[in-house]
Amino acid sequence: MQNLTVRLEMVLGQVRNAANGTVRVIDVGSDHGYLAVRCLEEGIAKSAVCTEIHEGPARKSAVALKEAGFGDCSEVRVTDGLNGVPLSDNDIVVIAGMGGLNIIDIIGRALKDNGTAVMEKVVFVLQPQKSNEIVRKYLCDNGFVFIDESVCYDRDIFYNCMRVVYKGINRELSDLEACYGPLLIEKNNAGDKDVALYFDHLDEIFEIRKRSNPVVRSALEERKNNERK
Numbered sequence: 001m002q003n004l005t006v007r008l009e010m011v012l013g014q015v016r017n018a019a020n021g022t023v024r025v026i027d028v029g030s031d032h033g034y035l036a037v038r039c040l041e042e043g044i045a046k047s048a049v050c051t052e053i054h055e056g057p058a059r060k061s062a063v064a065l066k067e068a069g070f071g072d073c074s075e076v077r078v079t080d081g082l083n084g085v086p087l088s089d090n091d092i093v094v095i096a097g098m099g100g101l102n103i104i105d106i107i108g109r110a111l112k113d114n115g116t117a118v119m120e121k122v123v124f125v126l127q128p129q130k131s132n133e134i135v136r137k138y139l140c141d142n143g144f145v146f147i148d149e150s151v152c153y154d155r156d157i158f159y160n161c162m163r164v165v166y167k168g169i170n171r172e173l174s175d176l177e178a179c180y181g182p183l184l185i186e187k188n189n190a191g192d193k194d195v196a197l198y199f200d201h202l203d204e205i206f207e208i209r210k211r212s213n214p215v216v217r218s219a220l221e222e223r224k225n226n227e228r229k
């Protein structure tokens with residue numbers, strides 16, 4: 001089986017939980033292509049599409065898929081995000097290891113290109129490297145609903161991942177929920193130790209970021225108020 005980093009294992013876990021063996025996995029920004037290889041090896045997906053904005057990583061993905069014996073049930077496209085890849089029922093779109101603003105740009109275009117009826121049948125697994133609060137607010141302002149969130153600690157860095165689906169239902173997210181994650185807050189309240197460590201880490205970095213970021217400042221205040229109750 002293809003080895004993955006702890007971070008990509010977390011992302012794969014979200015794909016696994018959403019899959020039923022008949023899905024097509026679309027890995028946007030696939031780089032090495034390892035995630036798609038693992039999805040096919042495990043039988044989580046029956047086919048895979050890797051998209052890459054750069055030719056070099058696209059070539060790496062194509063080689064990895066071919067060498068693993070999945071040349072026939074996969075394709076690699078050099079394209080920006082999901083451009084030229086129409087979505088369909090049962091697709092799982094993974095966008096991992098990218099900045100939040102890039103993720104928002106890719107999802108926004110997908111929403112416009114595919115329409116809401118198709119989007120409702122697609123699962124999105126997102127792992128932003130930064131700007132989580134902006135991604136979460138964007139999703140909730142644009143009809144997406146959170147299904148699950150997870151965290152991991154990989155080579156001295158905390159990462160988080162979210163699984164969302166489009167339902168056409170907008171909801172206002174508090175600054176606390178945007179910064180810490182609505183479902184991670186629930187997991188923390190239920191005593192999840194990994195999430196508690198992640199929140200301790202966020203508390204520390206937000207103490208610094210609060211000076212220049214009013215959303216972070218308000219989230220920290222809300223969190224401290226909740227702790228006092």
Ligand SMILES: C[S@@+](CC[C@H](N)C(=O)[O-])C[C@H]1O[C@@H](n2cnc3c(N)ncnc32)[C@H](O)[C@@H]1O
Nearest residue numbers: 029030031051052053054057079080081096097
């Ligand atoms: C840091 S790597 C992450 C690779 C892999 N998804 C992971 O999580 O390990 C980000 C990759 O996304 C690609 N990328 C960045 N923006 C993209 C876009 N708009 N469309 C497709 N690929 C993109 C980059 O070329 C790079 O290979």
